[in-house]
Amino acid sequence: SNPFEVKVNRQKFDILGRKTKNDVGLPGVSRSKAIKKRTHTLLKEYKEREKTNVFKDKRFGEYNTNITPEEKMIRRFALERQQNYGKKNIYNLNEDEELTHYGQSLAEIEKLNDIVDSDSDAEERGTLSAELTAAHFGGGGGLLRKKVSSGQQDEEEEKPKSRKELIEEMIAKSKQEKQERQTRRETALELTEKLDNDWKEIQALIARKPPKSERKDREAEKPKPDEYDMIVRELGFEMKAKPSERMKTEEELAKEEQARLQKLEADRLRRMRGIDEQADKKKPSHVSADDLADGFILDKDDRRLLSYKDGKINIENEEEEKEEEEEDEEGGEEDNENEEESEEESATEDEEGGAADSHSDLESDLESEEEASGNKVEKKHKTNKHESQNVEELDPKREAAKSELPYTFAVPESYETFKSLLAGRTIEQQLIILERIQKCNHPSLAVGNKAKLEKLFGFLLEYIGELATLDLPELRAIDKLVLPLYNLCQMFPEAASDSIKFILRDAAHDMEEIIEVKGRATFPGLDTLIYLKITSLLFPTSDFWHPVVTPAFMYMSQLLTKCRITTLQDVIKGLFICCLFLEYVSLSRRFVPELINFLLGVLHISLPKKQAQGYTVVHPFTPVGKNLELLLVCDKEDLESWQKHNLPLSIVTRLKETSRTEINHIRLSCLALCFDLIKRCAVLYESLPSFHEIMHPVRILLTQHVPVNEYPEKMQEWYHSALKELENKVKHYTPLICEKKKPVPLKQYTPKIVKVLEFGRKQAGSKKEQERKQLIQRHKRELKGAIREIRKDNQFLARMQLSEIMERDSARKRKVKELLGSLATQEGEWKAMKRKKWKN
Numbered sequence: 001s002n003p004f005e006v007k008v009n010r011q012k013f014d015i016l017g018r019k020t021k022n023d024v025g026l027p028g029v030s031r032s033k034a035i036k037k038r039t040h041t042l043l044k045e046y047k048e049r050e051k052t053n054v055f056k057d058k059r060f061g062e063y064n065t066n067i068t069p070e071e072k073m074i075r076r077f078a079l080e081r082q083q084n085y086g087k088k089n090i091y092n093l094n095e096d097e098e099l100t101h102y103g104q105s106l107a108e109i110e111k112l113n114d115i116v117d118s119d120s121d122a123e124e125r126g127t128l129s130a131e132l133t134a135a136h137f138g139g140g141g142g143l144l145r146k147k148v149s150s151g152q153q154d155e156e157e158e159k160p161k162s163r164k165e166l167i168e169e170m171i172a173k174s175k176q177e178k179q180e181r182q183t184r185r186e187t188a189l190e191l192t193e194k195l196d197n198d199w200k201e202i203q204a205l206i207a208r209k210p211p212k213s214e215r216k217d218r219e220a221e222k223p224k225p226d227e228y229d230m231i232v233r234e235l236g237f238e239m240k241a242k243p244s245e246r247m248k249t250e251e252e253l254a255k256e257e258q259a260r261l262q263k264l265e266a267d268r269l270r271r272m273r274g275i276d277e278q279a280d281k282k283k284p285s286h287v288s289a290d291d292l293a294d295g296f297i298l299d300k301d302d303r304r305l306l307s308y309k310d311g312k313i314n315i316e317n318e319e320e321e322k323e324e325e326e327e328d329e330e331g332g333e334e335d336n337e338n339e340e341e342s343e344e345e346s347a348t349e350d351e352e353g354g355a356a357d358s359h360s361d362l363e364s365d366l367e368s369e370e371e372a373s374g375n376k377v378e379k380k381h382k383t384n385k386h387e388s389q390n391v392e393e394l395d396p397k398r399e400a401a402k403s404e405l406p407y408t409f410a411v412p413e414s415y416e417t418f419k420s421l422l423a424g425r426t427i428e429q430q431l432i433i434l435e436r437i438q439k440c441n442h443p444s445l446a447v448g449n450k451a452k453l454e455k456l457f458g459f460l461l462e463y464i465g466e467l468a469t470l471d472l473p474e475l476r477a478i479d480k481l482v483l484p485l486y487n488l489c490q491m492f493p494e495a496a497s498d499s500i501k502f503i504l505r506d507a508a509h510d511m512e513e514i515i516e517v518k519g520r521a522t523f524p525g526l527d528t529l530i531y532l533k534i535t536s537l538l539f540p541t542s543d544f545w546h547p548v549v550t551p552a553f554m555y556m557s558q559l560l561t562k563c564r565i566t567t568l569q570d571v572i573k574g575l576f577i578c579c580l581f582l583e584y585v586s587l588s589r590r591f592v593p594e595l596i597n598f599l600l601g602v603l604h605i606s607l608p609k610k611q612a613q614g615y616t617v618v619h620p621f622t623p624v625g626k627n628l629e630l631l632l633v634c635d636k637e638d639l640e641s642w643q644k645h646n647l648p649l650s651i652v653t654r655l656k657e658t659s660r661t662e663i664n665h666i667r668l669s670c671l672a673l674c675f676d677l678i679k680r681c682a683v684l685y686e687s688l689p690s691f692h693e694i695m696h697p698v699r700i701l702l703t704q705h706v707p708v709n710e711y712p713e714k715m716q717e718w719y720h721s722a723l724k725e726l727e728n729k730v731k732h733y734t735p736l737i738c739e740k741k742k743p744v745p746l747k748q749y750t751p752k753i754v755k756v757l758e759f760g761r762k763q764a765g766s767k768k769e770q771e772r773k774q775l776i777q778r779h780k781r782e783l784k785g786a787i788r789e790i791r792k793d794n795q796f797l798a799r800m801q802l803s804e805i806m807e808r809d810s811a812r813k814r815k816v817k818e819l820l821g822s823l824a825t826q827e828g829e830w831k832a833m834k835r836k837k838w839k840n
Contacts, residue, residue: 005029038796046797254442261440265407405429409437411452418459419466427477434460434484443491454495457488461499464534465527473526473650482537489538496538497548503531504551511558521562523573526652532556532580542587549584556581560594564620565605566627568663569652571670574598576649578677582684589684596681596694602674603701606631606667614704615697631667638664644672644714668715675718678702682725689733699726 007025057063060079061072161169248256412418422430443450464481467474489496507528511521535552543549556577565571581595601621609628617623633639642665651666658666678698685691702723708716 002028034792035796038793042793042796043800046800251442251444254439254444257439258442258445261407261436268404268407405432405436407436408440409433411437411441411449411456412459413455415459415462418456419463422463427480430477431480431484434481438484438487450492453488454492457485457492457496458499460485460488461503461531461534464530465503468527468530469525471653473653475648475650478530482534485534486538500531500535500538500548501551503528504535504548504555507531508551508555508558511562515562520564521559523559523563523570526649529573529576529649532577536580536583541584544588553584556584557592557594560598561619565601565630568630568666568670569655571602571605571630572647572649572652572666575602575647575670575673575677582677582680585684589687591685591688591694593694596698599674599678599681600698600701602631602670603698603706605629606671606674607705607707608632614700631671633664633667635661635664637661639668639710639712641665642668642712642715644718645669647673668712672715672718675715675722679718679722679725682722682729686729687732691729692731695726699723702726 005026005028007027009022009025011020060076061067067075409421412421421433425433437456438453441449441452443453460481464478464485467478467481507524511524515521532552532555535548539546539548541549559577560574563570563574565574578595578598581592584590585592597618600615601617604617604621604623605628607629609624622628638661641661645665647666647669655663655666682691682695685694688694702719706719708719711719
């Protein structure tokens with residue numbers, strides 16, 4: 001009716017003979033129809049979403065005729081057990097299943113409904129009779145009921161019995177039942193006694209000891225215990241695990257170690273001073289049987305007996321005693337705190353004991369002063385004899401204690417004190433001193449100990465360098481001192497890295513200064529080489545970058561490239577650095593070109609000058625000039641007498657004192673070491689793609705220039721093993737080749753024939769293809785329609801939910817408004833009443 005609600009669907013072209021369905025659309029009408037349809041279907045389903053009014057039979061297989069009733073029952077029982085498997089309440093232990101015993105529920109049995117008759121024994125149990133129950137617990141109503149006899153049911157009813165008659169009858173019945181039970185019990189006892197007697201008579205005839213053969217057969221017939229049973233019995237007899245003590249922390253262990261060392265040091269000082277341990281201990285004083293301990297006095301009595309000499313008071317004894325006390329106090333101050341406490345305790349115990357002894361018999365009769373003085377002189381003589389004997393015994397103990405190492409050490413403040421502490425000691429004693437310094441000054445024991453031990457690392461490093469610079473370097477001592485150095489490095493890694501970096505920085509600066517002044521550098525001393533070795537032991541060398549190892553790596557590469565080879569000592573030092581390089585890169589397999597170049601140069605200086613060259617030598621080696629035949633040995637006797645030995649690093653300092661034969665042997669050992677290093681490099685770098693190109697100069701030199709036949713047999717073995725490692729490696733890459741492409745054909749002028757399609761129609765190859773395309777198009781259309789309907793349904797439900805929320809909110813606001821209004825009226829009435837009261 002409304003023209004504005006009509007939508008006209010115009011077509012682009014009018015086609016004759018085609019019927020049009022949707023020329024005119026009514027969107028308002030269709031929208032109202034859709035809303036009405038959704039209110040009858042979707043809204044109704046939304047409102048009844050939590051309501052159910054249909055009973056469904058969910059019993060398993062109820063309407064399935066193919067399953068037998070037994071299978072149905074078994075399956076239903078299994079499903080019921082599965083449903084009850086997961087407990088709804090974890091605290092209700094009896095909800096799973098109902099336990100039964102002979103058909104009766106245990107829950108019912110636990111209610112103790114089984115009442116025992118008081119007259120019957122434990123064996124005879126039962127409930128009360130019906131008459132007794134009716135008489136005692138029926139309230140009396142059952143006593144006056146009319147009882148019908150079994151013989152005269154159809155006749156007239158008899159007269160009811162009185163209460164007295166009923167009770168007498170009931171008592172008679174109970175007595176009769178009791179008598180019957182008694183007789184049954186007596187007969188059963190008589191029968192059992194008779195049976196026992198008969199069995200004893202028969203048993204004497206039956207009892208017969210079987211022979212040994214039968215017993216063996218029976219033992220053989222007995223089944224042997226199973227392995228499982230044996231394991232179960234062993235587990236039963238096994239000891240149960242007991243809880244161990246907890247692991248102590250590092251601080252607790254350090255405190256215990258410090259206390260132990262302090263106690264040992266106090267004992268050593270006591271032995272050194274000749275103080276006997278048994279003298280400090282309190283000796284039990286003799287107590288007589290008549291002593292009632294009435295004379296015990298807590299306070300010390302300082303009174304002394306007067307003594308005269310030549311008419312004057314004798315004060316010398318007092319002065320001597322005071323001097324002895326002062327000496328004891330001075331000696332005690334030198335000891336540690338633990339020793340002072342033990343001495344004070346022993347002194348107080350002696351004083352208390354002496355006081356008790358001196359005052360225990362105050363009431364006794366005193367003798368004359370002459371006898372007392374005579375006894376004192378005798379006692380002094382005896383004590384002097386005992387003291388002289390004790391001194392003789394303690395002299396060897398004192399000497400042993402003096403020669404012992406102290407157990408507690410303070411951390412030295414300077415290098416001089418550290419050096420004096422270790423001077424004159426064996427390497428074992430030095431290790432013990434360093435260990436005790438670390439334990440007594442652990443960082444967890446005091447605040448400043450960390451800084452002190454960090455200084456100790458620097459002192460120990462400097463001491464190792466000093467040992468290496470001696471005329472005869474103590475390499476064994478250095479080897480053992482690396483362990484405490486490693487422990488300190490683990491405790492303080494930052495301080496250790498700073499110390500090593502400082503040494504490396506100084507060495508690098510020294511080398512740069514020498515190059516600026518002289519134009520060429522020399523190899524460093526033995527101490528720097530040992531520091532480089534220690535660096536590999538203290539820090540990880542496989543890291544890509546490390547604050548200590550990376551500078552050491554760079555410094556060693558500079559040594560191999562900048563230091564000129566002029567003497568045999570330089571060759572030995574260079575080979576030592578090559579060994580260090582292989583040790584550094586053993587895990588990371590990092591390529592070091594300086595290492596390969598130096599080994600090539602070492603082989604070059606072992607050849608005579610006239611040899612033709614098909615290889616290039618890199619600095620510091622030169623193809624012509626001085627020092628080219630440093631490792632060349634021409635003496636056949638030396639070649640024949642040579643034997644392979646490891647080159648000690650200390651040989652660098654004593655090459656000048658050696659003979660020519662020994663020098664030739666050292667040259668051959670250097671050459672053998674070079675072959676060994678080449679072999680190790682081949683094993684290490686075999687995975688590199690450019691391995692063959694890197695080792696090509698070395699291979700040429702080994703195959704074409706080295707005079708193998710002149711060397712001893714052992715040297716030839718080293719040579720062949722190195723050459724074999726170089727030649728047996730397979731190439732890991734293929735040479736680059738241009739990629740082959742398919743040739744592009746020439747353009748031809750043949751016309752391309754294309755089928756002309758009719759306009760407006762979708763052409764396909766076959767009927768199946770057309771049906772498939774139609775099906776795809778229909779699926780797309782239906783999918784779009786379904787998505788559109790789902791979207792509209794969601795919008796409709798959202799509107800309904802919003803309307804419900806708004807209705808609830810409006811109802812709540814209305815109720816709140818009513819409540820506030822009622823409260824306002826009450827407040828107004830109350831105020832009006834209050835005003836009236838004030839007016840009155």
